[in-house]
Amino acid sequence: MVLRSVHSQLLSLARSLGRGQKIAILVFLDGALAPLALWLALVTQESSLVGPAALQGFWLFAPVLSLAAAGMALALGIPRARLKSYDATGLARTALHGAALAGLGAALARGTGLPLSAGLWGVFALLFVTLAAGLRLGMLWALEALYRCEAPVTRVLIYGAGTTGMQLVSALKRHATIRPVAFVDDNPGLQGLTVAGLPVYRPARLAEIVPRQRISRVVLAMPSLPRARQAGIARAMQPLGVEVQAVPSFAQMIGTERPAHDLQPVVPGAFLGRAPVYDALEGLAPVYGGRAVLVTGAGGSIGAELCRQILSLRPARLVLLDHAEYALYAIERELRPLAEEAGIILVAVLGSAGQAGLLRRLFAVQRIDIVLHAAAYKHVPLVEANALAGLANNVLATEVLARAARAAGVQRFVMISSDKAVRPTNIMGASKRLAEIVIQDLAARSGGGKGGGGGGPVFSMVRFGNVLGSSGSVIPLFQEQVARGGPVTVTGKDVTRFFMTIEEAVALVLRAGALATGGEVFLLDMGQPVRIGDLARQVIEAMGGTPRDAANPDGEIEIVEIGLRPGEKRHEELLIGGDARPTGHPKIFAAQEDFPSEVEVAALLRDLREAIEDESLPRALQTVSRLVEGYETAGGPLPGLRLSGT
Known part of the structure; x- marks a missing residue:
């Protein structure tokens, strides 16, 4: 109960924060990370734990670097980037941020005459970038964990470990309520490997994997596969009780291939107007x-x-x-x-x-x-x-x-x-x-x-x-x-x-x-x-x-x-x-x-066989019309035996 209460309070706090408040928090944290990075650099680079020169440099430079870190972060727009959008571009800006702070620190050291090596500022830059990037990734992970704990998570299996499947996993990993857990693929060369951080299994193991991994949805990430084959895969998984969906390729979505629908259910009997039959094989x-x-x-x-x-x-x-x-x-x-x-x-x-x-x-x-x-x-x-x-x-x-x-x-x-x-x-x-x-x-x-x-x-x-x-x-x-x-x-x-x-x-x-x-x-x-x-x-x-x-x-x-x-x-x-x-x-x-009687059937087959061997279409059609109720040749009904109910 205590954990649930803490979780609820943290989630309420995260939701109550406005955009300006979130930016202010990130600016403050960037400012706080600069002194921390400087202290760690001094500890790792100086011969003693923290020598007199190092202490003097720390107390002199820490406030300046903290304020500079906050100002530079705002100037570079780093706190304005959403945590979900922190990618290679965000990391590059953080690296520029760290390099600029290291340059400022080196200039201050030279101006004050303190004996702090140039290597110390290189280590400072690396530590600052690592701490700033790690902080953002950690906050993102914590927020996603909070939201996952609140909402039921849909555990997804990706059918197809190719390019489309890997792109799909990359997109879904940051989704709050959808969690990709594994791949299945028909390619023996991929089976048993780990792709995009997920294991790849054989399709034959689906009946084992689905209940064990608590999978509720399977996404077919094979847009080039014929629809009939996709429907066949969907049918094969119906007894497993999972929802099956298909996703188009990236090329289809941007228009370089024939357009396809976004995630769409693959339902073989979509046009029946009734529920299909699923249990006919039971007990056979x-x-x-x-x-x-x-x-x-x-x-x-x-x-x-x-x-x-x-x-x-x-x-x-x-x-x-x-x-x-x-x-x-x-x-x-x-x-x-x-x-x-x-x-x-x-x-x-x-x-x-x-x-x-x-x-x-x-x-x-x-x-x-x-x-x-x-x-x-x-x-x-x-x-x-x-x-x-x-x-x-x-x-x-x-x-x-x-x-x-x-x-x-x-x-x-x-x-x-x-x-x-x-x-x-x-x-x-x-x-x-x-x-x-x-x-x-x-x-x-x-x-x-x-x-x-x-x-x-x-x-x-x-x-x-x-x-x-x-x-x-x-x-x-x-x-x-x-x-x-x-x-x-x-x-x-x-x-x-x-x-x-x-x-x-x-x-x-x-x-x-x-x-x-x-x-x-x-x-x-x-x-x-x-x-x-x-x-x-x-x-x-x-x-x-x-x-x-x-x-x-x-x-x-x-x-x-x-x-x-x-x-x-x-x-x-x-x-x-x-x-x-x-x-x-x-x-x-x-x-x-x-x-008809056995004699009539034998006569029919004999006459039909002879007509076919002689390539005589009129005789063949006449033979057919003798015994098949409702059938008439192009010239109208032909005389012959007709049995009620045949």
């Missing part, structure tokens, strides 16, 4: 831990995030399959250090999910337990213009992969589907619905898998809408258009879409796969659909711009409607027919949807 380690997991399309947005989250569940082996060389290289390079640190075997396989021979060898050698099928062509206009390629990759390759998994007796097979599979008006959606039908057909004739007592995998599908930040998604496009100064193009301001972050979508996919018993179509609760026009306005405003429209003609960024592209729907759906039932997770629902 027994399902995926210790297993051999295959992820197809591992280099894509969804596939890559599946790999990252699967690693956190500690599988024995993670196999990455992708036919895009660079995408596979990039995700393998990102995951390799994490896998090695966790003792997880990581295997990168370059190839397609439709290569039967490759899959047979892969399943036999890697002894796969779980398949997560994310490989697909998903861009609606592109697949619409390349229908045969889309059908081959999304339907036939899925069949090849699923049959290979069934033959190998894997435990679980989870296919990533899309809301565009519901009564599709485009080939991409129709191909995903056909892929679902293939999985439903196999699920009806399979069950259990290895260790389950049945004859094959537990097949299931997870259907959800648009993913924020994925390749080709609308938000990166909007951001790019805003960065160019607009216009921002929307298919229609009243067009609606379901949205979810990559992180929560993937976590719910993994949860749904664990809940599956066979043949379910899982639907993710994505909240209310979002109007694309509203989303465009939010992106513009989030990037510091103002939308320009009829209501605000002086806005900076125009929003232009370009109309629906071929095959696009104005409003998406998630359920084909019937009711979805709740599951063990509030954000996941399951439906058992009708599908």
